[in-house]
Amino acid sequence: MKKFFIFLFVIAGVLVRAPAASAQTPLTINLVAVNAKDEAKQTDVKYYLPRELTPADILDPGELKVDYDVDKAQYFVYGTFSFKAKESRTFKVRVKDVWRVTDQEIDVMKTQLNENFSFIDKNTKNYDEILAAKNKISDQLDFILAQQKTYSKDIGRRIEEYRAYKKMLDQVRTNAYNLDFLKEEGLEMATKSRVGTVRLTIQVTNPEDQEKTIQHKHYLPEEVRAEQVLDKQGLDIRYDEKKGKSYLVKEESFKPHETKKYEIVLKDIWVFPLTKVDVIEQRAKTSYEELKDSMYADSGKFLFDSIMEKLTAIRDSSKEDLPVAQHIGMDRINERRYAEAKNDLDRLEQMTAVVRAKKLEQMEHNKVKNVLDRLKALRGLQSLSQALFKKGISVTVTWRIIFGTMAFIGLFTGYHFFLWSKRSKTMGEDLGPPPGEGIKTVPKPGEGEEDEEDG
Numbered sequence: 001m002k003k004f005f006i007f008l009f010v011i012a013g014v015l016v017r018a019p020a021a022s023a024q025t026p027l028t029i030n031l032v033a034v035n036a037k038d039e040a041k042q043t044d045v046k047y048y049l050p051r052e053l054t055p056a057d058i059l060d061p062g063e064l065k066v067d068y069d070v071d072k073a074q075y076f077v078y079g080t081f082s083f084k085a086k087e088s089r090t091f092k093v094r095v096k097d098v099w100r101v102t103d104q105e106i107d108v109m110k111t112q113l114n115e116n117f118s119f120i121d122k123n124t125k126n127y128d129e130i131l132a133a134k135n136k137i138s139d140q141l142d143f144i145l146a147q148q149k150t151y152s153k154d155i156g157r158r159i160e161e162y163r164a165y166k167k168m169l170d171q172v173r174t175n176a177y178n179l180d181f182l183k184e185e186g187l188e189m190a191t192k193s194r195v196g197t198v199r200l201t202i203q204v205t206n207p208e209d210q211e212k213t214i215q216h217k218h219y220l221p222e223e224v225r226a227e228q229v230l231d232k233q234g235l236d237i238r239y240d241e242k243k244g245k246s247y248l249v250k251e252e253s254f255k256p257h258e259t260k261k262y263e264i265v266l267k268d269i270w271v272f273p274l275t276k277v278d279v280i281e282q283r284a285k286t287s288y289e290e291l292k293d294s295m296y297a298d299s300g301k302f303l304f305d306s307i308m309e310k311l312t313a314i315r316d317s318s319k320e321d322l323p324v325a326q327h328i329g330m331d332r333i334n335e336r337r338y339a340e341a342k343n344d345l346d347r348l349e350q351m352t353a354v355v356r357a358k359k360l361e362q363m364e365h366n367k368v369k370n371v372l373d374r375l376k377a378l379r380g381l382q383s384l385s386q387a388l389f390k391k392g393i394s395v396t397v398t399w400r401i402i403f404g405t406m407a408f409i410g411l412f413t414g415y416h417f418f419l420w421s422k423r424s425k426t427m428g429e430d431l432g433p434p435p436g437e438g439i440k441t442v443p444k445p446g447e448g449e450e451d452e453e454d455g
Contacts, residue, residue, distance in 0.1 A: 026059050026095060028093070028094050029049075031047050033045050033083070034088040035085065040084050041082070044079070044080050045064070045081060048076045052099065055075065077091075077093055100158075100162070109141060109173065110138050116181070117134045117182055124183075137172060140227075144162075163241045165225065198267075200263070200266060205260075206258050209256050211253060211254065214254050215250070216249070217249045219243065220245060220247060220266075225246065231264065235248040235262065248264065277311050281308070284304055284348060287304075288301070294355045299351065310337040310341040311337075311341055317333070
């Protein structure tokens, strides 16, 4: 079997910056291939590029070609070359520095966060926590920028630090323009600012009968970032891109069969904020109330019950006192429950939006119907005009007819009122007594007859 040794030194000392350093300056990946045999060989050279790179980021592959591995979801460079005996060759691939965050981008994100915060009223619940969340995010952005400058000459370490904070950076990039982002972060901080710490015990033993230098590495839970390690016991914190985890590492001397213990103190970030549960529950109840008498009543009830079941499970689990490993595991389960509940809520609110749209459509339809009824009345008047005058009338003529009719009625009524008033002053005077004669008293029935009998 033919053997061919290719040493590909990437990032660690061989991923270098081009001479003129700037934010847009590309990096050069140096791939060193060595033929260790005493005879000439022709063989394939293949190297997988960092996952962050896309074809647009590969400025010049040099002698190599670029292709994509579907299974690994990663681009790679390759080529077939002839090597002389004991020959070594260096292949250079120039790429964009996609692992750098510019000062300008950091400033834009911080400015946007400040503008979002300016819209939050001081009387808002958890105002102090929202302010703390804004300051925390700004501090994290400053930390990322500081780390870049600290490792400006160590490209490999700078890339490692970028990867460690990429998830947080992407979150801010996505949500910096979302007004609710700070409120949600504030709700989370309102819970997590009151929690305690978690202690991880690490034990390392030298199994040899002689003194030995051991480099020991210990992976942290994937949620942990450097600033959340409160006491690292003298160990260095690094990041493993392949595993997506931070780890603690230290190289030190151990005596024969010596055992050393390290008690690492972490901030307890595995406490799910119940305030977020309350927000989801309230939104779900509001949407469900609107769906009860709609065509989505059954579907809405199914989704609402599903949401409430998940939220109840989150609340119940928060009351349990679990060991560290189970505590971390339960928080991850609650994160999944919350994500599922939020997805159900999105579907519930989509149905609510449809119901609201139909109600609005019905309201608009009724308004249009009223307008049409008025137009029909106007068309009826126009038809009458056509029947009488054999031609249509305009809107202007219609108003003239209306005002003319009202004026005629007013004049007619006024004239008759004037006549009635004048005649009422003399009405009945010809039936009254002559001038100077009093008004004769008319006796009651029967009174006159009695007087005659007495006489």
